[in-house]
Amino acid sequence: MVSNPDEKKTHxxxxxxxxxxPWELINGRAYNMSPAPTSLHQFIGGELYFALRTFFQNRNCYVFVAPFDVFFSERDNYTSPDHVTRPDLSVVCSKDQISKSCCHGAPTLIVEVLSSSTALKDFNEKFNLYQNYGVQEYWIVDPGNQTVHVxxxxxGTYSVRELYMEAEKIQSVLFEGLQVSMNRLFRLEQQ
Structure with a gap:
């Protein structure tokens, strides 16, 4: 039987x-992924996907774009995970984590593009979840302020923190040579 969850209860x-x-499950709480992302959100996601895909094309890492489920589990039991998220972009550098329908365990790099309905979750619940489960690098793109937090x-903690803005280039901490121009991401807004 298909249903909708009670967002105030634990599931x-x-x-x-x-x-x-489209729902996410974090710490037993249900988070609705609706409404559909804005055109700016989609544009930024597309530009980042292109940049990441280009960078990783000859490396042993794979880039996935939402909707793509990522399962996190305390017990390495991914048939019944504790948390399910749908990051905007995921870079998985272990082919063993990839199944037909999802990623089992922490991707190496996750990118979330903020929207008004997801900003608090991305900076709080997802930040803590990704940190606790070992996502090595986490980018939060803020279209409203035209900034990127890396x-x-x-x-075991997100102790390296970089804030990129305006005409700067985002530089990956983990992957030398992975850079993305901020102007490229926000040019839709600048026209």
Missing amino acids: TYEEWLTWDG YALQN
């Missing part, structure tokens, strides 16, 4: 499987 993965539409794990 399980088994319940998540029955939900209608976080990298060091000794």
Whole structure:
């Protein structure tokens, strides 16, 4: 039976499987992925996908764009994960993590493009989840402020923090040579 979750209650993965539409499950809470992203959100995601795909094309990493489920589990039991997210972009550098329908465990790099309905979740719940489960690098793109926050794990916490703005180039902490021009991301807004 397909249903919609009560966003005030705690849920399980088994319940998540029955939900209608795009939902994430973080710490037992249901997060609706609707409405559809704005044209600027889609444009930024497309530019980043192109840049990441170009950079990783001859490396052993794979770039995925939403909707693509990422399963996080305390027990390495991905048949019933504790958390399910749908990052805007995921870079997975272990082919063993990739299944027919999802990624099992932390991608190496995750990018989230903020929208008004996801900003708090991306900066709080997802930030903590990604840090706790070992996402090595996490980018948060803020279209409203035309900034990009880059976080990298060091000794289990996001202690490396960079803020990029205006005409700067985003520089990956993990991947030498991975740079993306801020002007490229926000040119739709600048016209």
